């Protein structure tokens with residue numbers, strides 16, 4: 196593939212400095228808005244049919260331009276107008292996404308992977324339907340519906356939400372009001388610290404339902420932000436990012452880079468490569484290929500989930516009973532055993548289903564045994580269901596049921 200930079204004959208650092216001028220000057224610091232326009236351009240993506248996404252810059256057209264979720268975003272598009280005039284060969288789609296990526300860096304955040312190569316749609320015929328972006332008044336299930344549609348995982352949802360460390364809500368745009376952090380022009384992990392460390396109460400006002408911090412009454416959270424704290428699968432990532440800013444930066448850079456490339460694989464060959472490496476890793480785990488797994492783990496995103504199933508490498512190894520990989524995946528790769536696939540199963544659900552006793556024993560101490568899959572089954576429920584007549588590996592399943600019953604009893608103590 197020809198490198199898009201070569202085609203443009205352009206130094207990205209020069210383009211970035213022009214963008215910097217447009218975003219940060221005597222009149223304005225528009226970096227938070229730049230981050231948001233890039234996210235709204237890309238976040239309409241639907242992984243099932245490939246519609247929406249950052250390619251095309253379709254927000255220039257109706258109906259996307261007047262999607263209420265995009266209220267106010269024409270300002271940033273206008274701010275970038277001069278850069279576009281100077282570099283007509285750079286598409287709007289590339290310019291918006293590069294501005295979003297660069298804005299994070301300008302405000303002290305990590306470098307976001309970004310490659311040029313998106314093209315602009317000639318008209319609005321490829322505009323996605325309005326309503327694909329998240330509705331802040333809802334909760335965890337809604338976030339999963341929206342972000343899973345894009346192919347994002349729970350971990351990525353939480354990492355991406357950390358962008359709310361920047362900027363603020365405007366009454367005139369979203370109807371919400373206030374900022375999430377004391378310094379909305381600094382990219383750091385304060386959003387997560389505030390979410391965890393402060394107490395949040397409903398703001399007493401006539402406006403939309405939103406939360407105010409009890410300690411100072413000066414900061415705000417949206418209902419969707421609060422759901423990250425209250426949802427048992429999201430919360431561990433909030434805690435992780437609140438105590439470990441480096442982990443947040445690393446995960447945010449990967450997730451935001453992935454987001455900006457949605458619907459534009461030609462723009463992001465390195466991201467496509469990363470996805471491929473992650474898929475190869477999961478497949479090696481499925482086949483139990485020890486050496487290959489360890490080799491691939493050095494250079495790929497080990498947390499990556501399969502797009503259509505939400506399954507991690509740990510699910511794959513546990514499903515096939517590859518006992519020799521479990522410790523490595525949980526301890527060395529730090530794959531979260533509580534991640535649930537799109538059926539709601541944890542890796543332990545899979546091990547229990549097939550009576551992989553030793554795998555289940557390893558996963559048991561690190562998995563929340565109360566987690567239920569989409570059928571409402573805990574791991575114990577699955578083990579009992581699959582130990583009924585006709586299933587295989589009966590004696591192992593029976594022993595496993597005993598152990599699971601004990602751990603359920605212990606978890607109630």
Ligand code: HEM
Nearest residue numbers: 227228230231234329331355358362363364365368369419
């Ligand atoms: C998780 C679901 C999300 C919801 C429900 C949500 C909702 C909102 C709302 C209501 C605003 C206020 C807009 C205004 O009044 O100007 C806002 C602002 C913002 N959002 Fe989100 N957002 C979400 C995710 C994201 C993501 C994934 C990013 C980027 C990675 C992001 C970046 C921002 C930024 C930077 C602002 C501040 C904009 C400014 O200061 O002008 N948000 N968001």
